[in-house]
Amino acid sequence: MEVPGNQSDPDSASPVPIRGKRHLIITGCRGSGKSTLLREILALPYFSGRGPFPGFTTRVVPRDHVELTDNLTGKAVTIGSYQPPVARQSVSQTPGNQMTPDLSGFLGPGAASVTRAIDSPAQWTVIDELGYLESSCPEFCDAVFRLFDRKRVIAVLRSQSTPFLDALRARDDVFVYDLDHPVLPIGCVIMASGLGKRFGSNKLMADFHGKPLISRILSATDTALFAARIIVTRSPEVESLCRERNIPVLLHAMPYRNHTVHLGLSALLKEHPELAGCMFALGDQPLLTQETLEAMGIAFSQCDQNTSSAIFRLASVSGDDLLIPGNPVLFGSRYFEELLTLPDNQGGNVLLKKYPDNVRYFPVSDPLELADADTPADLEQLKKAEFIR
Numbered sequence: 116m117e118v119p120g121n122q123s124d125p126d127s128a129s130p131v132p133i134r135g136k137r138h139l140i141i142t143g144c145r146g147s148g149k150s151t152l153l154r155e156i157l158a159l160p161y162f163s164g165r166g167p168f169p170g171f172t173t174r175v176v177p178r179d180h181v182e183l184t185d186n187l188t189g190k191a192v193t194i195g196s197y198q199p200p201v202a203r204q205s206v207s208q209t210p211g212n213q214m215t216p217d218l219s220g221f222l223g224p225g226a227a228s229v230t231r232a233i234d235s236p237a238q239w240t241v242i243d244e245l246g247y248l249e250s251s252c253p254e255f256c257d258a259v260f261r262l263f264d265r266k267r268v269i270a271v272l273r274s275q276s277t278p279f280l281d282a283l284r285a286r287d288d289v290f291v292y293d294l295d296h297p298v299l300p301i302g303c304v305i306m307a308s309g310l311g312k313r314f315g316s317n318k319l320m321a322d323f324h325g326k327p328l329i330s331r332i333l334s335a336t337d338t339a340l341f342a343a344r345i346i347v348t349r350s351p352e353v354e355s356l357c358r359e360r361n362i363p364v365l366l367h368a369m370p371y372r373n374h375t376v377h378l379g380l381s382a383l384l385k386e387h388p389e390l391a392g393c394m395f396a397l398g399d400q401p402l403l404t405q406e407t408l409e410a411m412g413i414a415f416s417q418c419d420q421n422t423s424s425a426i427f428r429l430a431s432v433s434g435d436d437l438l439i440p441g442n443p444v445l446f447g448s449r450y451f452e453e454l455l456t457l458p459d460n461q462g463g464n465v466l467l468k469k470y471p472d473n474v475r476y477f478p479v480s481d482p483l484e485l486a487d488a489d490t491p492a493d494l495e496q497l498k499k500a501e502f503i504r
Contacts, residue, residue, distance in 0.1 A: 136290040138263060140283065142272045143294030149271045150243055152294065156269065157241065168241040169232035170268075171225070181214050181248060185228040186241060192224035193217050195248045216251035229258040233265050244271035250279040259283070292417055299391035299416040301445070303336050303344035304379030307353055307398035308367070313489045319398050320352045321494060324501070328488065329353055331401040333362060338405050340412040341394075343387045347379040353398075373457035380454055391422055393451070395463055396443035399487045401497055407484055408443070411477045415445050418475065423449040426467065426474045431482035438476050441485030 139156075141149045157166070170186045173194070181195035195214035232240040240262060249255055256279045262268060263286065272280055274295060284291050307319055307329060314321070319329040329346075336344050346357050346364040357364035365378055380393055392415055394408070407429070415427045427445040430438045444463050446454060450470075457465055467474055479485060488494040 137288040138268045138270070138286070138290065140270050140272050140289050140291045141294065142274050142284070142291060144274050147274075147294040149294060152292075153241070153243055153269065153271055162239075165237070165239065168239055169235040169237050170240040170242045171228045171232075172243045173246070175214075178213070180217075183220065183225050183228065185224070185231065187231060187235070188228075190224060192220040194220035194225055214248060216248045218252055221249070221252035221255040225252075226255055226258050229255070229262050233258075233262055235266075238267055240266045240268045242268065242270040244273060245280060245283070246273040247275050247277050247280075250277040263288075290414070290417070292413070297416065298340060298413060299422060300342040300387065300389050301340060301412050301415065302380075302383040302387060302390045302393040303341045304376070304383065304393060304395050305332055305336065305344065305346040305398055306372075306375050306379070306395060307346050307348040307350065308369075308372075308375040309399075314491060314494075317350055317352060318488060318494070319348075319350060320356075321488075321491070323401050323494065324498060327356060328401055328494070329356065329398045332396055332398050332403065333357070333360065335403055335405045335408055336396060338409055340409045342390060343383050345379050345382050346398075347375045347382075348398075371460040372462040373459060376457055376462060377455050380451060384451065390448060390451075391416075392425070392445050392447050393454075394443050394445040397487060399489075400442065400485065401488065402481070402486060402501060403443075403484045407479055411443075411445060414475075414477055415447075421447075421449075423447040424473055426450070426470060427477050428467070428474055429479055429485060430476040431485055432478055438478075439482070439485075440476060441479075442487075 141152055143149050156162070157168075167186055172184050172186060173181060174184065175181050178197050180193050180197060182191045183194045184191040194217050196217055197213055198215050245259070249259070263283070270283070272283065274293075283289065320327045323331060333346070344363065346353065346362060348354055348364065348366060349368060351366065354364050354366040365382055367374065367378055369375070369378070376395065383390060383393065394412070396403070411427055411429060415422065415425060418425050425447045428440050429443055430440045433439055444467070446463065446466065450466055453466055454463065483497070483500050486497060486500075488497055
């Protein structure tokens with residue numbers, strides 16, 4: 116059984132899902148659910164017992180004012196006032212922006228709230244939300260930039276473009292989740308063509324807590340994240356199981372790994388030529404979770420490089436902070452042609468070696484998610500491990 120290292124980093128379960136990113140920015144249009152998502156994130160076990168979090172919350176009183184409330188003290192201050200359209204003269208305002216900034220609110224209690232967050236012993240700061248008013252006060256903007264330099268921040272941002280908001284979104288240490296464009300069309304090929312020689316029998320049909328082992332990856336990939344999925348197998352038993360569950364499956368007799376890749380990807384592209392990426396998952400990682408796959412797909416969709424050129428690979432992190440790569444791997448559409456023409460008996464590793472600078476490692480919170488079952492003894496260990504995770 117291959118278990119790719121142990122995770123000892125206390126931030127391994129961080130809600131920021133890309134290694135090297137310290138902050139999470141949630142953005143989107145009005146009514147897209149930004150604040151709702153923030154509340155759901157803060158309800159995660161990772162944040163249990165860590166609050167209250169320093170920072171601030173802004174609230175609009177329609178046709179009246181905008182107030183900023185310090186998360187720790189509860190004190191509120193006005194940072195914007197409503198002005199009728201004929202009275203609005205600020206060049207910074209665009210249609211739909213009905214408030215004019217109150218600089219005294221930003222320079223006084225507003226800046227003090229940011230300073231309080233910087234000086235707080237808490238690791239995380241929470242801001243809900245930043246919009247166009249802040250750009251009117253360079254001193255306040257500078258304080259927020261210092262906050263991002265000193266703390267880890269989860270912030271809700273309006274989807275508008277201002278120099279201040281654009282600069283925050285463009286930071287190298289920020290992961291931006293855009294609710295207006297959450298997930299690209301992603302396919303999934305489940306590689307289930309192994310003969311189980313080391314296992315001694317058809318391991319994908321071996322019992323794992325009362326169900327065939329292959330059932331775990333079938334359940335984990337049963338998510339709206341994937342525009343389409345297909346299981347590629349040489350096992351009639353696996354084919355029968357998939358057909359019983361109405362899961363697309365392709366039975367073949369080709370000998371090599373490249374054949375599995377070609378058959379699966381070409382079948383998906385025939386029905387879904389618009390795919391922006393394709394994930395290749397194995398059938399023998401029973402502790403791999405749907406939540407991990409969904410987070411990986413979202414991270415791919417939201418990555419700041421050209422998505423078609425991105426390669427995301429699941430990995431664990433060792434105690435000395437070394438990355439230990441595993442599976443699955445998600446390839447952007449740029450690589451489809453090369454995946455369809457891999458050399459005999461070669462898989463996606465050919466491209467991982469060819470394009471190392473394009474590979475991003477997506478950390479799992481539990482290295483057991485990457486463990487596979489090569490032997491019956493491995494499978495028994497994984498059965499036991501599930502109860503002590």
